[in-house]
Amino acid sequence: MLAAVLSTLVVTTSLTVVLLPRPAAADQIADLKAQATAISQNLIQEQLQAGAYQLQYSVASQKAAADAQGIAQIGQQIGQNEQQIDKDTLAVRKLAIVSYMNGGSALSASDSLLFSGDEQARQVADEYSVIAAGNIEDALDQLHTAQRTLQSHQSALQQAQVQDKSDQVQQATDLAQADSTRHQMEFVQSQITGQLATAIAEQAATQAANAAAAVAAAQKAALAAAQKAAAAAQKAGTGSATGVKAGRPTSVADPALNPYLQCVVEAESHGDYGAVSANGMYMGAFQFSQSTWNLAAGAAGLSALVGVPPNLASKAEQDAVAVALYALDGHQPWLGDRC
Numbered sequence: 001m002l003a004a005v006l007s008t009l010v011v012t013t014s015l016t017v018v019l020l021p022r023p024a025a026a027d028q029i030a031d032l033k034a035q036a037t038a039i040s041q042n043l044i045q046e047q048l049q050a051g052a053y054q055l056q057y058s059v060a061s062q063k064a065a066a067d068a069q070g071i072a073q074i075g076q077q078i079g080q081n082e083q084q085i086d087k088d089t090l091a092v093r094k095l096a097i098v099s100y101m102n103g104g105s106a107l108s109a110s111d112s113l114l115f116s117g118d119e120q121a122r123q124v125a126d127e128y129s130v131i132a133a134g135n136i137e138d139a140l141d142q143l144h145t146a147q148r149t150l151q152s153h154q155s156a157l158q159q160a161q162v163q164d165k166s167d168q169v170q171q172a173t174d175l176a177q178a179d180s181t182r183h184q185m186e187f188v189q190s191q192i193t194g195q196l197a198t199a200i201a202e203q204a205a206t207q208a209a210n211a212a213a214a215v216a217a218a219q220k221a222a223l224a225a226a227q228k229a230a231a232a233a234q235k236a237g238t239g240s241a242t243g244v245k246a247g248r249p250t251s252v253a254d255p256a257l258n259p260y261l262q263c264v265v266e267a268e269s270h271g272d273y274g275a276v277s278a279n280g281m282y283m284g285a286f287q288f289s290q291s292t293w294n295l296a297a298g299a300a301g302l303s304a305l306v307g308v309p310p311n312l313a314s315k316a317e318q319d320a321v322a323v324a325l326y327a328l329d330g331h332q333p334w335l336g337d338r339c
Contacts, residue, residue, distance in 0.1 A: 047182060054175055057172055064165050067160050067161035070157050081150065254319050255319055257322070284311045286325075296321045302320065
């Protein structure tokens, strides 16, 4: 039933509970916790920002790669067009040379055909020459047009590539900056976490020392009071009838129960201080287990009650131990009672 760490407790014969002052390290721990929370939130934002920069950098890299591929394809097409232009230009030159040579002779091929009387053959030869020259010139015009178009596209892609590379460099810079900031924040976070752990450990050590000192003082005061009561009883000659029973002092003032503990008594045993659970594990009005009773009795400075079945203790003793347990652990031991 007892789960919490022992807090500060000073017990007199009337079981007065005194809480020790708040440790000086409490403010430091609160500040460190606030800093740790803030740095964690900022670190999450930085991680999200770094992820966004990483995505932008990937997109920029893909665009730059696509531009480079497009430029390479256009360059290849331009090269093929240039080869075709060179080929067609060579054909035109050959045709021009043939025309020139024919024009410089006494009779052209068509003139020879004219004098030979084969008019139809002459017309066919002339038409062939015109068509051949026209076809080659048309092909050259188309190739030149296509080449200019490709060069225009190539120029546009090159400009886009310059911009994309600039974007890629900028995104890489932003990403590097975000990563640097994130690493710095992680370093600060580790420092704050270490300081917080140290402060908590120091606070726990201080609390443990203060609690041990308080329990020791309470036990000393209770023992002195019990010895005083026992001496008074012996002096009066009343023996166990005045408060000494089975060799242990039982002179304990019955403390007032707060509303919660009053509810617990009713819920656990209906006010029966001699009650025992069906399985025999829980005893008395508050249904203590023996281990919880021993611990709470020791913390209350009533070491004489350690090992005594709770249901055999007096009402004042059970109330005193219950008040001590409540001071140590609050509602925790009786959470199931819905009080």
